[in-house]
Amino acid sequence: MSDLSCSLDPKLCKLSYLPVYLLPVAMPFASLTLGDFSRSRWSQLDNLPNTQKNVVPVNISSNSFIRIAAFLCPLLWFEGFFLCSGNDGLLCPHETLTVISSTDYMQFCFQFQKQGKDLEKVKQRLVEIANYVDKFYRALNIRVALVGLEVWSDSDKCPITQDPFTTLHEFLDWRKVKLLPQKPHDNAQLISGVYFQGTTIGMAPIMSMCTAEQSGGIVMDHSDNPLGAAVTLAHELGHNFGMNHDTPERGCGCRMTVDRGGCIMTPSTGYPFPTVFSTCSKKDLAASLEKGVGMCLYNMPEVKVLYGGQKCGNGYVEEGEECDCGEPEECMNPCCNATTCTLKEDAVCAHGQCCEGCRLKPAGTLCRETSNSCDLPEFCTGASPHCPANVYLHDGHACHNVDGYCYNGICQTHEQQCITLWGAGAKPAPGICFERVNSAGDPYGNCGKDSKGSFAKCDASDAKCGKIQCQGGANRPVIGTNAVSIETNIPLQEGGRILCRGTHVYLGDDMPDPGLVLAGTKCGDNMVCLNRQCQNVSVFGVHECSGKCSGRGVCNNKKNCHCEAHWAPPFCETAGFGGSIDSGPMRAAGSVDNLIPIVTHLAGTQSSLYVSFLQSQFWINVWFGLKCNFPSATQLPFHPVIHYTVNSFYLKKKKKEGIDPPQKPLPADPLGRSSRLGHSAATGRSFTCESFDKFVHQPHHFQLSQHSLNSALLTRSV
Structure with a gap:
């Protein structure tokens, strides 16, 4: 069977x-x-010996x-x-x-x-x-x-x-x-x-x-x-x-x-x-x-669903506990009594980014900075020791000088992906490169794979959602070690040619091709890539969401308004202290403005992300x-x-003989764990993931040697 x-x-x-x-x-x-x-x-794992019997x-x-x-x-x-x-x-x-x-x-x-x-x-x-x-x-x-x-x-x-x-x-x-x-x-x-x-x-x-x-x-x-x-x-x-x-x-x-x-x-x-x-x-x-x-x-876990019953000393503040810093011999928290899981005398709090010196920080205190142009800051509420859950701009918000759209809190652009693949100086190729190359439906130009596992051709309208096409940058892709560089020369009607640079990156059997355009990337005016199709950005509903913010705020990923400093959530209609019902107030009552306006965050001040406990x-x-x-x-x-x-x-499953430990080292794991544990023995050698990648993805129609993928450069004319 x-x-x-x-x-x-x-x-x-x-x-x-x-x-x-x-x-x-x-x-x-x-x-x-x-x-x-x-x-x-x-303790066994900390000093794991080379013999299996000890585990x-x-x-x-x-x-x-x-x-x-x-x-x-x-x-x-x-x-x-x-x-x-x-x-x-x-x-x-x-x-x-x-x-x-x-x-x-x-x-x-x-x-x-x-x-x-x-x-x-x-x-x-x-x-x-x-x-x-x-x-x-x-x-x-x-x-x-x-x-x-x-x-x-x-x-x-x-x-x-x-x-x-x-x-x-x-x-x-x-x-x-x-x-x-x-x-x-x-x-x-x-x-x-x-x-x-x-x-x-x-x-x-x-x-x-x-x-x-x-x-x-x-x-x-x-x-x-x-x-x-x-x-x-x-x-x-x-x-x-x-x-x-x-x-x-x-x-x-x-x-x-x-x-x-x-x-x-x-x-x-x-x-x-x-x-x-x-x-x-x-x-x-x-x-x-x-x-x-x-x-x-950044969101705190729901401890009510944890199984096993309440226990003081497990590190989770559960019902009836004021704090929990672990077992007495482990606790280093000066505000918490580890034996009783209660706050020490005069302590108001013990845990959280909005707790300092056993006291709550004032409302409006920044507790989580923005990490990129699509992120939003969070502030202490003055009532809780914990920083509010992380929120960011609603999918579809313009970013990177309107060259991209926010998607899952990240500003996705063709330019950024080209830089990731080819290094500094890389930029997206002209649209004709995407159209010609991705209409081929081969490993080097496609819109992903169809239900049968075959490479799918891109329709002209979806071409910018297929394989990324770039110009400039390094001589070979800077991501991965097994990559084929494909340079395609496209003749122009008015004379001359355009050089398009694509790649097929062999990161391993456990990773899909990173050379495909990422979901959420802008593919035209008011258009965005989703499921390898170039769709209208209205699919995110961002305009409808932002419309309820009275022109004084932006919409976050929870579909709530993040208001400017002098306006109050939820709809930024009345005077207030900014922020959202999710992120806390941007400033405390009676305080002087001390925060960068929201528009600056939209423009994208990118700072290091310091988080306290997430x-x-x-x-x-x-x-x-x-x-x-x-x-x-x-x-x-x-x-x-x-x-x-x-x-x-x-x-x-059938019992495999000699699986643990294997007779020889397991085969290499091509960017995903790769091994058949004993299946490789039939080959008479250790079959690494890299070699497997090279074998499986061998572009035979280009007559590439199995050993040439690390620095292969393919040039073709279309």
Whole structure:
């Protein structure tokens, strides 16, 4: 029977619906398991030896395996990727980034074929995977909390196949249409037991965190040890954050040698598994956050849904608690009594960006600066110790001197994408380049892929939403190491030629082509790219929303008015103190104007994003929360939050011999985790993701050598 039989034929699967609610309280070095909050496994991870026997795996019967999908089946939900910093009561590493901390609400989709399987062990395994991921991201000031698990008992909610591209597309589409409206979250990951084609063991879009269309990924549960899937999940999540592969050309610093696992974003995975991030990953994360990636990461998690009952010392301020700074031996907050979770004498607050010296900051105090031209500032309300949830300009607002439109808090333009691909000095090519090249429907000119997986030709009206065409910049693409530069000469009727520069970037099997124009990019006057089509910007409804602001404010992503300094929300009709019902007042009563006018923010003063404590929700139908205790000092930067969703399946599989640990290093992971764990043995050599990329994407009609992709330059005439 095929490994896919359970997924494809629901009659073969005897599944039960199990809404489970867990709260493995994540203490530092704590192993989050059902009802057992021991500290043993994290301490093992800290000093992980090179032998597998020292890491105790959860025993899942040999003929079953998990598939966790980010928008799929049974759901596991993480309610918390939160960025640690400030005095929010969570303990963060001493070495912190000057970027953001965030809580990512992750949702797992999980489908289980019940053939004598132990559901409790399955839940334990998923919790362990989530906790490993949390452990990895602590070093980046990011925390993860699992909050839910859902088992599909009848059939897959979206098609799951061995084609990773199709599976990722279907899963992300299902998440956007079905899952997001029901369960708000930041990101979703699918963990699957289905073996993907080739060497791929994971795939995720890059720089897609918080977007409705692409914030998620797919992961193959390739190891009996949950650490294996956790590393792959952390890797794919890294791509969502904007992290690229750690290739030799980048000169990344990794504090773990290769024989000790190396770093998480290495293109291939092997044994021992990597457990740390490189210097390149940290730089990539910082750069992405500065561009506005992760706008959803600033919101506090909903602690009421956390399973496991209330507990003083778990780092979450729950009902009846005034504060919670963790266990007494961990608490560094001078305002909170760790034993009773009550405020100390004379203290008014203990946590939050709007709490300083155990006192509330005045209303109108800036607590979160803008990160880019599409962001909006937030201010203390004077009534809460927490900075209001992050808000930004409504999709469709003009930005970058009216050359672009805001989309998910980022100003998307062809120019910026050309610079990302080709470096400084690059600019968009004339429109004729987009029209001629993207009408081909080949790897170098297309509007994505159709339902059959073939490259789709662009209609003339949609040409600027296909492959990006540029001029100028570096001699070869500056993103990725395996890229083909395509220079197309287009003759003009009046004589002469126009040189168009395109690219096909091989970032890896786990990442879609970054050479396609990004959603939300301006493709004409009052026109924007959505779903590879050039549509009227009215699709966002921004003009209708802004129309209710009386000409004295702008519309934010929650469809509320953000008023100028002297006008009051909600509609900027009467005198007031500016801001919105979401962001707090721009100035306190009786204060002198001390803020930059809104129009300046629209023009786009881009500043570093300092966030204090941000949490986003990881939705997963197994509710569980991870905790992190902050130091009391407000020295740490503020960090955004992520809502992360992961879907997982549990399916029948044949026992693989010699999988853990593998006989040889696992094949390389092409910008997505790539490996078949034992499938590569048949080739007689270690088949890396890069080599697989080169093999699969070989542009045969150009007669390129498999070994020439790193610096290939194609010149053609149209």
